[in-house]
Amino acid sequence: MIEFWHWWVLAVVLAVIETVVPTGAALLWLGGAAGAVGLALAAYPAMSWQLQFLLFAALAIGAVIGARAAARRPATGDDGRPGLNRRAEQYVGTVHTLVTPIVNGRGRATVGDTQWTVEGPDLPAGASVRVVGADGAALKVEKA
Numbered sequence: 001m002i003e004f005w006h007w008w009v010l011a012v013v014l015a016v017i018e019t020v021v022p023t024g025a026a027l028l029w030l031g032g033a034a035g036a037v038g039l040a041l042a043a044y045p046a047m048s049w050q051l052q053f054l055l056f057a058a059l060a061i062g063a064v065i066g067a068r069a070a071a072r073r074p075a076t077g078d079d080g081r082p083g084l085n086r087r088a089e090q091y092v093g094t095v096h097t098l099v100t101p102i103v104n105g106r107g108r109a110t111v112g113d114t115q116w117t118v119e120g121p122d123l124p125a126g127a128s129v130r131v132v133g134a135d136g137a138a139l140k141v142e143k144a
Contacts, residue, residue, distance in 0.1 A: 002049050007038030007056075029067055033059035088116075088134035095144045101125045102141075109141065 014031030021027070037056045041047050047055075091111060099115055100108040102123045109118045109129060118129060120141040133140035 002041075002052060004038045004041040004045070007034045007041060007052075011035035011038065025067065026064065029063040030060050033063055086134075088137060088139055091116075091131045091139060092133060093131065095128055095130050096141075098123060098125050098127050098129060101127075102129075106138075109139070111139070 011031040011034040014027045014034060018025065018027040018031065033056055036059050037052055040055060041052060094111075096109045096111050096116075096118075098107055098109050098118070102118060102120055105119050105122070107118050107120075107123070107125075108115045117138045118131075118141045119135065119138050120129060121143065123129065123143060128144035129141035130144040131139045132142050
């Protein structure tokens with residue numbers, strides 16, 4: 001006779017195997033299904049073994065399909081940090097001071113606690129510039 005704790009032991013064993021073998025979290029979902037069957041059996045001890053395995057199969061398939069669907073969903077990118085991984089673009093619209101003059105279209109400006117290469121019209125050191133775009137690691141600027 002299968003007891004509820006058998007399912008919990010199976011859940012723990014699957015979770016331990018998941019930490020040792022890189023299966024892409026597949027065994028973790030199966031372990032979760034086994035743990036849920038254990039909870040159901042603890043709440044309803046008269047459940048037949050056939051119903052237990054049917055419940056386990058349904059929960060395991062549902063968990064794997066749900067996890068795959070969640071993994072395929074495209075990231076919205078709106079996590080409160082829109083400039084993440086596009087650091088230069090986050091400065092568009094901000095005003096900064098030139099550290100070196102822009103000569104032949106290139107100079108340097110203080111942005112936060114660093115200096116960035118800026119590209120724009122020739123301007124003297126100390127001039128204020130507004131960032132209008134980004135090209136790689138260089139900021140495109142205009143006179144503010």
